[in-house]
Amino acid sequence: MPLLEVEGLTVRFGGLTAVSKLDFAVERGALVALIGPNGAGKTTAFNVITGVYAPSDGSLRFDGREIGGERPHRICAAGVARTFQNIRLFRSLSVLENVRAALVGDRRSGLGDVLRGPAWRRRERDRDERARDLLAKLGLERFAEARADSLPYGEQRRLEIARALASGPRLLLLDEPAAGMNPSEKDALCGLVGRLRDEFDLSIVLIDHDVAFVMDLCERVTVLDHGEKIAEGPPEAVRRDPKVIEAYLGTDDEEEP
Amino acid sequence: MRGRALLLAGLVLLVAADALLPRVLNPYYLTILSRIGVAVLAAVSLQLVNGFTGQFSIGHAGFMAVGAYVSAAASVYLGADGLAALSGSLPASLARALYFPLPLVAGGAAAALAGLLVGIPALRLRGDYLAIATLGFGEIIRIAILNVDLVGGARGFSLAAPLHPEVDLRYESLGAIYAVVALSVAVIARLVYSTGGLAFRAVREDETAAESVGIATTRVKVEAFVVSSFFAGVAGALFAHSEGYVHTNSFSFLRSFEIVVFVVLGGLGSLSGAILAAAVLTAAPEVLRGLGEWRMILYSLLLIAAMLVRPQGILGPRELVPGFLRGRPGGPRAPA
Numbered sequence: 001m002p003l004l005e006v007e008g009l010t011v012r013f014g015g016l017t018a019v020s021k022l023d024f025a026v027e028r029g030a031l032v033a034l035i036g037p038n039g040a041g042k043t044t045a046f047n048v049i050t051g052v053y054a055p056s057d058g059s060l061r062f063d064g065r066e067i068g069g070e071r072p073h074r075i076c077a078a079g080v081a082r083t084f085q086n087i088r089l090f091r092s093l094s095v096l097e098n099v100r101a102a103l104v105g106d107r108r109s110g111l112g113d114v115l116r117g118p119a120w121r122r123r124e125r126d127r128d129e130r131a132r133d134l135l136a137k138l139g140l141e142r143f144a145e146a147r148a149d150s151l152p153y154g155e156q157r158r159l160e161i162a163r164a165l166a167s168g169p170r171l172l173l174l175d176e177p178a179a180g181m182n183p184s185e186k187d188a189l190c191g192l193v194g195r196l197r198d199e200f201d202l203s204i205v206l207i208d209h210d211v212a213f214v215m216d217l218c219e220r221v222t223v224l225d226h227g228e229k230i231a232e233g234p235p236e237a238v239r240r241d242p243k244v245i246e247a248y249l250g251t252d253d254e255e256e257p
Numbered sequence: 258m259r260g261r262a263l264l265l266a267g268l269v270l271l272v273a274a275d276a277l278l279p280r281v282l283n284p285y286y287l288t289i290l291s292r293i294g295v296a297v298l299a300a301v302s303l304q305l306v307n308g309f310t311g312q313f314s315i316g317h318a319g320f321m322a323v324g325a326y327v328s329a330a331a332s333v334y335l336g337a338d339g340l341a342a343l344s345g346s347l348p349a350s351l352a353r354a355l356y357f358p359l360p361l362v363a364g365g366a367a368a369a370l371a372g373l374l375v376g377i378p379a380l381r382l383r384g385d386y387l388a389i390a391t392l393g394f395g396e397i398i399r400i401a402i403l404n405v406d407l408v409g410g411a412r413g414f415s416l417a418a419p420l421h422p423e424v425d426l427r428y429e430s431l432g433a434i435y436a437v438v439a440l441s442v443a444v445i446a447r448l449v450y451s452t453g454g455l456a457f458r459a460v461r462e463d464e465t466a467a468e469s470v471g472i473a474t475t476r477v478k479v480e481a482f483v484v485s486s487f488f489a490g491v492a493g494a495l496f497a498h499s500e501g502y503v504h505t506n507s508f509s510f511l512r513s514f515e516i517v518v519f520v521v522l523g524g525l526g527s528l529s530g531a532i533l534a535a536a537v538l539t540a541a542p543e544v545l546r547g548l549g550e551w552r553m554i555l556y557s558l559l560l561i562a563a564m565l566v567r568p569q570g571i572l573g574p575r576e577l578v579p580g581f582l583r584g585r586p587g588g589p590r591a592p593a
Contacts, residue, residue: 050469072468082469090462092526092574093455101455105471109451110480114444116451127452167470 003203005026018044020227031204033214036224042207050082051075081169083160083175086255090147098148099131102166138162174206190217274511275432280558284333289497293539294434295492300519300535301442302488308525310481311461313388317516320368322508324490325497330365332426337418357428361494369483399505413504427501441488524570529577
C-alpha cells in the first residue's frame with residue numbers, strides 16, 4: 001500500500017478549478033517530483049494534502065487513513081510535514097526556537113511548564129539536544145541563537161526543512177526548495193534531499209519548475225498543467241513526452257493563429 | 258540555587274515592606290502602590306494575548322470587572338459568614354490571610370470562564386475585528402453589571418456585609434498584594450518562556466506555519482485568552498479587596514485602553530516592559546498632580562513622545578533581565 005494515495009482530487013475556488021481529478025501515489029521511501037508551468041496547481045495540491053484547503057472532491061489517504069479536509073495540525077501529527085514556496089519561518093524567534101516549536105507541536109503541558117519539575121527539565125534538555133542535532137544535520141548549528149530572519153536566503157530554506165523534520169514526519173513535501181538558488185547550491189541541495197530521505201526514512205515529494213534539477217534527483221515525475229495531470233513516469237520518459245514539451249514550450253499553431 | 262536565593266530575598270523584602278511602609282507612608286501613597294500592583298498584573302496578563310500570541314484584544318477591563326464584582330459579591334454574600342466563623346477559632350490576622358486567596362481565585366475563575374465564552378467565537382476573527390469584538394464585550398460587561406442591583410448597580414458596590422458589620426472584608430496588605438502579583442507574573446513568565454510556550458509566539462509569527470508544524474492554533478489562542486482573563490480577573494479581585502469599593506466607572510473602555518498602552522509602550526512581547534510601563538504610567542498622573550489642569554495634557558504629550566522615540570516600546574520584545582524571567586537562555590540574539 002502506498003504511503004500517500006491521491007484519488008480524483010479536485011479543488012475549486014468559485015468558478016476556477018485549480019486542481020482537477022488528480023490521481024497520484026507516493027510509495028514508501030520514494031522521492032518524487034510534481035512539476036508543471038506556473039499556475040498548474042502544484043502548490044494547491046500541497047495545500048490540500050496538508051489541510052490548508054479542503055478538497056472539493058476526491059480522496060486523500062495517508063497510510064491508509066482518509067485525511068482530506070482535516071485541520072493542518074492534525075495532518076502534521078499524522079506524519080506529513082512541509083516547507084513553503086515563500087519561506088514562512090517564525091521570523092523574530094531564534095533559529096533554535098523555530099525548531100523547538102516544531103518539536104513540541106501540540107504535545108504541550110502548561111502545568112509542567114509552570115511547575116518545572118525534574119521530569120520537565122529532562123524533557124526540556126532532550127528537546128534542546130534534538131533541536132541542536134537537527135540544526136547540525138542541516139549545517140545550521142552556528143546560527144542557533146540568531147534571529148531566523150537574519151539568516152541568508154539559502155540557510156532560511158534549510159531552516160524550514162529542519163523545522164519540518166522536527167515534527168517527525170514520514171512524508172515530507174518540499175515546495176520549490178531550489179527556488180532562487182544558483183547551480184552549485186542546487187547541487188548541494190540535491191545531495192541533502194537524498195541524504196535526508198535515507199537518514200530519516202522519509203518519502204519526499206518536491207515541487208519545482210526546473211526540469212533538469214528534478215530529473216537528476218527524482219525517481220518519478222508527475223506533470224501538471226491547468227490543474228490536470230498530463231504525464232507521469234520516470235524522468236527520461238516524461239522529458240520526451242510531447243504533451244509535456246507542449247505545456248512548457250507551447251505549440252507552433254498557438255503562437256500563429 | 259540562585260533562584261531560591263532570589264525567592265528568599267523577595268519574600269524578606271515583601272514582609273519588610275508590608276511591615277514598614279504603612280508606618281512611613283501616608284495612605285495616599287499606599288493606595289498608589291497597591292494600584293500599581295493591580296496595573297502591573299493587568300498589563301502582564303494582557304501581554305500574553307497581545308504581545309506573545311499576537312491577538313489584539315482591547316477589552317481587558319471587562320475581565321477585570323468580572324473578577325472584581327464576582328470576588329466582591331462572593332466575599333460579601335458568602336465569604337463574610339465563613340470569615341466570621343474562622344475568626345472565632347483563629348487569630349484574626351491569620352484567618353484573614355487564609356481567607357484572602359479565596360475571593361481572588363473565585364474572581365479569576367469567573368473571568369477565565371468569561372474569557373472562554375468570549376474567546377471561542379472572537380478568536381476566529383483577526384486583527385481589527387478581534388479588537389472591536391473584545392471592546393464590545395468589555396462594554397457589555399460593564400453595562401450589564403451597572404444594571405444588577407445585587408451588586409449595587411450604578412451606586413457601586415461596597416465590601417461590607419450587612420449581616421456581619423464586625424467583619425472587615427478589605428485586604429490592604431501591600432505585601433500580600435505584591436506576593437500575588439509576583440506569583441502571577443512568575444506563572445505567566447514560565448508559561449511563555451518554555452518550549453511549550455513557543456506555541457504562543459509561533460502563532461504570533463505565522464499561523465499557517467504554526468499549523469503546519471502541528472500546533473493547534475485555535476486552541477493555543479483560546480488558551481492564551483483564558484489564562485490572560487484569569488489573571489485579569491485576579492487583578493480585578495485584588496483591586497476590589499484593596500479598595501473596599503468597586504464601581505463600573507473603574508472598568509470603562511478608557512481603562513482597557515490604558516492597559517493596551519502599558520503593553521504597547523512597554524514593548525509587545527516583553528513582560529518586564531509591561532511591568533515597567535504599568536508602574537511608571539500609573540504613578541505619572543499622581544507625580545504630575547502639582548501641574549493642575551495641565552496634568553493630563555503633559556501625560557498625553559509624554560505618551561506621544563515615547564511612541565515617536567521608541568515605536569517598538571521601551572524594551573521592544575526583549576526582557577530587562579533575560580536570565581531571570583526566561584529561566585534559561587535560548588532567545589534570539591543580534592544577527593550573527
